[in-house]
Amino acid sequence: SKDESSSGGSAKKDGDLIKVGIINNDPNESGYRTANDKDMKEKFTKENGYDASFAYSLKNEEQITAAQQFIQNGVEYLLLSAADTAGWDSVLKDAKDAGVKVILFDRTIDADSSLYEASIVSDMAKEGEMAVDWLKGQELSEYNIIHIQGTMGSAAQKGRSGALDDTAKELGWNIVKQQTAEWNAEKAQQIVQSVIDAGTKFNVIYAENDDMAKGAVAALDKANISHGVGKDVIIMGFDCNKWALQELLAKNWNYNGQCNPFQASYIDDIIKKLENGEAIAEKVVVMDEKGFDAETITQEDVDKYGI
């Protein structure tokens, strides 16, 4: 695709391959992102009729620069998981002028919805609500929760924290500690360690991703506090890493909320429709997501949903 950078326009060159430019966050950021990137790479291949270029950055500006480059290179579709909600107006306008169709995945942006064709997202608030509903369903005699948050301000953190905050206020649950571990297992371990050291009682750990749940569990293990199904502390995590689901299967953890990284097929559908001139029914596509309970999870679930 390099040698075409000067061609401009959206003329098709490589036979009938569809040229897409995919802008994503750094796949090393988390297991979720790794799975997401892998999914995209597996879907958008020559065999499936695509000529895909990838760009990764956690920085909005760099993403914007990459987008401009893709537009210059004459892609037909721009698939975008934005690092940041703001600042996309002008580049998306440029895309529109150049006839490039934009599809957002994983993250929405703060721009006029006429600037993109569709947006495929997870509903983080819903993920949080499902988890909190499950917790409500446990009907514990008292709720003393350690709430380990992700990086503050991220959509996942806001959605997952919001649900817990609301319900805790409503039902008078006691949140003994609420602190961000910035998606970092080591920090989570230290936070839980600090609660243990203080001698505060707790019976639920609500960690906003699997890594942090793992760190929390490491601290519990060290201090002789049992956890899992029918034990002293309930462990909740998110993202459905394969190893996390295995912990569930072993009944060491109690709950895991899915955050579906597999958006490629949704996008593929939309592109197919657009290519055929069909209309898109809904601009915002919310993906199905599940929550797993240690009591009911099966090996098939682990294999199918584990990332």
Add this chain to the structure above:
Amino acid sequence: MQEGTVLEMRNIYKYFPGVKALQDVDFTLCEGEIHALMGENGAGKSTLIKVLTGVYSKDSGEVFLKGREKAVNIKSPQDAQKLGISTVYQEITLCPNLTVAENLYIGRTKGIFINWKIVVRDAFNLLQSLGIPADPNQQLSSCSIAVQQMVAIARAVDMECKVLILDEPTSSLDDHEVAKLFALMRELKAKGVSIVFVTHFLEQVYEVCDKITVLRDGKLVGEYSVKELPRVQLVSKMLGKDLDDLSDIKSDSLKYEADENIPPVFEAEKLVSASGIKPFDFSIRKGEVNGFTGLLGSGRSECVRAIFGADKILGGKVKINGREVKISKPIDAMKNGIGYLPEDRKADGIIGDLSVRENIILALQVKKGFFKPFTKAQANAFADEYIKLLGIKTASADTPIKSLSGGNQQKVILARWLLTNPEYLILDEPTRGIDVGTKIDIQKLVLKLASEGMSITFISSEIDEMLRTCSRLIVMRDRKTVGELDGEDLTQNMIMNTIAGGGNNV
């Protein structure tokens, strides 16, 4: 304050941790006089000057200036400059990475706006008028120490000042330069400038000074008129004891009789280093003291650096005791029994933050090896031995060397090399900044070591000193050896002739 006095310091006290550097010192400077400040190494001369110019804050005491009713409080060198006190400090305090012109004018251009073209032109004129062989746009670090010192002096004298302070300005100048400096000082004096002059050279004091103030161990000994104080008395006032006559130390010293059949301890053939020195031959026999002499920048230091492997060696052969060896870096030379005391003590000698003890043992330690550190007791023993032997004035062996007086730092570096007990020792200006008493001691020590079989190369800008110690002199000019003098030829005149190019011993 009396009529005619420009500056008066009264009851000055200054303590450093473990050192009483100044105790109840008075100092009076009159208008239009050249006033010598004398004393042994570590007597407190530099400290007195630094207190006066606000580098150190005094612990107590008062300073009065002409035209001011009350005692003045000088808090920083800027204050001193503003009050018309201009200073050349003992350690050259210029910025090596800046150009000569920048160094000349830094900190004293008026206002915030400057025109560099004019500055460079002024610098050129200033350098010319003082006959300093340097280009205004040249980087200072590429000038020899002597030129750097001249630049520092030029900078100070160029300021409109009432008081000019020179702390050992002549320590690395040769006679020619010194004469120039003295002419300049007399000129300034005639203009009514008062000059404070610190030096260890007695002749110089008697040549230009009007008055002498002597310090000893941080205390005032007294103020004397030059005419009323004969040399011998001055020395005894400084040292607190009488000194044996200086002259003729060579004749009564023992002479080591070298066997002519034994090959020289060190021999170099067509040695050439990356520093630009022309290929030269050189040899030294066991028990011999020889020296390199020449004008400033004639390449004496570069020769010995090449011998020690301090500069990159480009060619030539080196033999130690007749056996060919390869010396490409200092450690090779050290392993072959060579020691080298560099001339630029601040840049190449001291390791400022390390203690006196560590500085003393460093070279021997390196020779001994990485895995064989001296025990604390051993190191202390070495340090104490040499602190005593050379009379190093320091609060303790633990004091960082950078807080010692200049002369005492020099002694520490000397101690470092003596401790390694080399077969062949190179001393590049070892007596720079050393007081009279110790200077004689060092000369004696050199001769004594030679008599015990050590070979020594001794470089000094003082021809007197060279004559007293060396039995053979190699004369250099323009980075070339141009002659060799020994025996009967070793006279002041002959040397001067050869240096100037009139010699016939090429």
Add this chain to the structure above:
Amino acid sequence: MKTQNHTLNKGTDFIKTLFKKQIFIPIVALLLLSIFNLIVDPSFFKVTYGLNSNGDPVLSGYLMTILDYGSELAILAIGMTLVTAASGGQDISVGAAIAISGSVVLRVLCGTDSRPETLQAPIIVAFLVSCVVAMLFGAFNGTLVAYFKIQPMVATLILFTAGRSIAAWINNNELPIVSDPVFSYFGGFIPGLPIPTPFFIAVVCMIIIALVLKFTNLGLYSQAVGINSKSSQLNGLNPAFMKFISFVILGLCVAVAGFIKVSRLSSINYSVIAKDIEMDAILAVALGGNSLSGGKFSMSASILGAYVIQFLTTTLYKMEVQSEALSAYKAVVVIILVVISAPVVREKLSKLFKKLRPQQAVGGED
């Protein structure tokens, strides 16, 4: 013979001086990168003239992108060079400080309403206020470094970690968006001018600093202080004040860079705006051949260094480098450039050059 030699020597001398000059380093870097791009794809250098979405003429192409996006970095490099020279350390808080000053700009423009219809204050007022604020934060860093003698990296760590929270707090954690099109000119194009405005702003900054360096002692003093603060004190300078002032000047640069940054998006994201820019700014200084431990500096080399870094970034984007490794590639290239330009290697090169023309070189010394 003499005259002939003369001209020959001029050339030799010129190259010799160049070898010694600091600016040699970023120039070589730039040449290498350009050659690389020429070989891989000459269209890299194509600049096209067109109309943008508002119908105004703009120049576009990779080179323009470099001039555009490299500008904030170049502006920061100015201040960072001075701080490095005077204090012998680096300010790692510039990214966070940009967040703060950007936040101030938006706060003044938007008032309490985070999405106002009209601006609540003239843009120039917002800019000036942000300058004052950024200089105050610079003064804070400067005080720690100059008067409390804390090492720059440690001293600026405080703002590095706290800065983005402060930025968020200034706007009550809201994300104000400015809709006024004029505001976006500063990070985009002024209608009618086809060159990106940030580049203009950077040029203005360069001219100012060039004049300041020419007509004041700033350069000399900060170098002297950085080389040997004790001796420069003995020579009548005030080292503490010089260090202090260099941080204040960096504060000013931060304000300008922050202004451009927020203008680019007409908005702000506290946690990512100007992220890692401190690293790039430090690299620019290093790539300019300046010692990071202070002392002598070359401002033009630093500024060129900043654009070289942007050149590199843009090249890497264009190459579609395995993107997760982008910053690693960047580091590798910078290191290679720095190695090539290291004194050791440079000396070798210069010797090689000498050997190639031994006659002239020797003749030249007569």
Add this chain to the structure above:
Amino acid sequence: MKTQNHTLNKGTDFIKTLFKKQIFIPIVALLLLSIFNLIVDPSFFKVTYGLNSNGDPVLSGYLMTILDYGSELAILAIGMTLVTAASGGQDISVGAAIAISGSVVLRVLCGTDSRPETLQAPIIVAFLVSCVVAMLFGAFNGTLVAYFKIQPMVATLILFTAGRSIAAWINNNELPIVSDPVFSYFGGFIPGLPIPTPFFIAVVCMIIIALVLKFTNLGLYSQAVGINSKSSQLNGLNPAFMKFISFVILGLCVAVAGFIKVSRLSSINYSVIAKDIEMDAILAVALGGNSLSGGKFSMSASILGAYVIQFLTTTLYKMEVQSEALSAYKAVVVIILVVISAPVVREKLSKLFKKLRPQQAVGGED
């Protein structure tokens, strides 16, 4: 009179020496933090004895947590101190290097299967391999710094940015998990021993470095080289080699720290493991009163500095500081500590102290 004075002087002298000693700084920091915690909540200092989930005895409490989690930092501080002393700069790649060496450990233990039933190699082999790898990376940094004369922060930037990608590549981007319980002992407790193993490992490292410093000239040489590399060369030292070796030693420290880190979770997350630890390690060196521009150092002060930083971190976790501001708080406290211990302030304190007992002080010098 004399004898009486003597005892008095001893006290005075002791405090005077303490004022001058570097270790004064972290000690004061520790005291201040302890006093703060005592006032706020004395239970901070409670250590309880209990049994853990395997029925083994363990000591727990905040103090234990500090000893436990501060250990990696203390180990890193050892190497960082040497690098700082010899090279006058800091290695900012230690976090990334920990990711690499941790990844190597897991790779050797797990082989190609990311979740093996049994270990594919003895733990000691994995550890040794990771040591070699980390030392090689250290040697890489060291070569750039020592032989190409690149400034440490710039030279180590390369590994800083590339390291985590390399770590991921070593394990094919998979996340191996070790299920062998023995492996987790190193980051937890050895059955029967109630003290956290990381602390034991740190103590072993401290003993080794103490012995090395005592029985070799490492300390003297690296200080001499850091203070005045020109004059140490004239004394027969090899400055470049000393710098090089200090980076290799830091590599070894990195391997040990990395081993503990992966053992803690029996797993690894490439992008967050040991994140920002370079900052903490540099802070530990600074808090130990060592000049970040090289030269004289005090190893014990650095190590104590590392534990002080962990003390602070733990205190902040306990205080439930507004979580996004945690690192900002940390920076503020560190700065305050460094300010208090700054030479300027220390001199003032020491003078104040002198004034309080003028008689004894003067008498003492007779």
